[in-house]
Amino acid sequence: MSATHPVIALTLGDPAGIGPELIARLIAEREQFTGTHSVLVGDSWLWEQGQRHAGLFADLPQVASFTEARAHEGLSMMAVDSVEKGDVTLAQESAACGASTLAVLTRCIEAAQSGQVDAICFAPLNKLSMKKGGLAYEDELHFFAEKLGVSGYFCEFNTLGTLWTSRISSHIPLKDAASYVTQERVIAASQLIHDTLKLAGFNTPRIAVAAFNPHGGEGGTCGREEIEVIAPAIAKCRAQGYPIEGPFPADTIFIKARDGEYDAIVTMYHDQGQIAIKLLGFKSGVTVQGGLPIPITTPAHGTAFDIAGQGKADVGPTRNAFAIAKRMGTNLRALRLETAAV
Template sequence: MSLEKPVIALTLGDPSGIGPELIARLLAEPELFTAVHTVLVGDRWVWQEGQRVADVCHELPEVSQFADARQHSGPVFMPVDSIAASASQYAVESAAGGASVLQVLTQCMDAAQAGDVDAICFAPLNKLAMKMGGLAHEDELHFFAEHLGVQGYFCEFNTLGHLWTSRISSHIPLKDAALYVTQERIIQASQLIHDSLKLAGFEQPRIAVAAFNPHGGEGGTCGREEIDVIQPAVVACQTAGYPVQGPFPADTLFLKARDGEFDAVVTMYHDQGQIAIKLMGFKQGVTVQGGLPIPITTPAHGTAFDIAGQGKADVGPTRNAFQIACRMGGNLRQQRINS
């Protein structure tokens, strides 16, 4: 059976940051777009400004709806009116910029729910601007989850090449992290990242679970979470057929993961994995929104206001995010066709 190309929605991100420039640079690599249909969504003036800053020029066919992307072999542009040029300024958070991002992402999610989009890759956004523009959630992941009607477990994945991480708690005070160390959350996080890795093309994902306490609790003398909670969760995953190992002391686990022993690490709180993976390669990282009905990816860095509009942005992480969206979107579409 021949594979049907997926449709990937691509957005420009916050107009005050480096997103439009990054997408202009990405579109200058035509080999990335041969296996997918791509629809770029954004305001005409934002797209023109991104090309100016990146010093490139693209002539993309314009479409009026997402479904039209399947009629074109190369990328297309779907213009929207979400923000006036006079309402945006480089390196300045604004309600207008945040509202623009929310409008475009909502249109992309609606298209995905209608079956016209198979994955979304968005350029960097600014959480403060989004909250100024009407975001009522703690972050974009919760915004996505509510809009898409997610009822089950979801979390961010941070990826660096072939290494992915998930976590059982995210943007909470560190003093509350122990409250989230439960068997249920560990099992859900482990199984979710396994299934997401499979969707991303990993044939046999190898997953490690980090300990919570220093030195893995030292046999219970430095905390009992490993004995009472984490180890039973690992056993439950193994019993269910998931290739999960651990718990491993976090201060040495990432050495093993870096050297290729594991494809993913399930961490117990935000900084436990974030510090490690960002030290290993902050400039190439990707964030995958895990647990949603469609793949959504973005470069792990932010809007980089310090270099916005200067033509200095590195397209590497955006390229990585787009490629993951393409793989996951393609596999998801094929699954739906075969089901």
């Protein structure tokens, strides 16, 4: 047992998807869990099914609480009863699966609120099932933010290796995107990804901000958001000590980032960044829930109902998601211990 190691909650995701198989594949790589107190939270029957689909089996010590999990170096399991096996049909959305996902995540979030958990990594979930099962928010990020009492700016980060992206608007109609281009949101998104990268282990994050209009607005002849909003916001960030650069034309900035000039790009709307980063490496992407008091990560792909139960799931993105949760959780744990010692 080590008081300096983070407790990381790991979940199986939607019971009807590839999540249980992915977690079985991840847990087979025991070296991933060195330096952590990781605890799998989920239904015993579902964990057994995921192992059968993966063809990989692991005997995990059982714990009754997250506090008990901290006494186990490496891996343990906290069994919960969130859904009956007979209520789950593989590769099919359902209220039962959504309610199960919500129940398990709520258990982990409540533990995070009390300081028992330092990071969460969840396998893919299904938004339609969650909404059928009682999700009253537009997505899981808003659910997390509400549960954790977040009042400030929050957004999803998408990562691909060492390249991260943020955005000032997300799941909204494209016709509304311009109304979100405000100095306040540009500043908040830029500063949040900078601070998150620091927690993730980047000593001096290099961050670029994308323009909103084609060709960066062409000096105001193709839109004035760059001149009137984005550039002043960047100047304010720099005045506060944040080394933010831009705005850069969105159709070329990802080339510079791909070539290693930047660690992160702040984009102006969902597809501006998502198309680029998914083209660069869809099979290895991770989503980080930004702006929350603890790190929460997940592979960027979905529940892949088309291959659920077939033993074909690629563990790569889940491995990457856990690695980020481990790195950020370790740093957060160190900060918590440092603060407690003062």
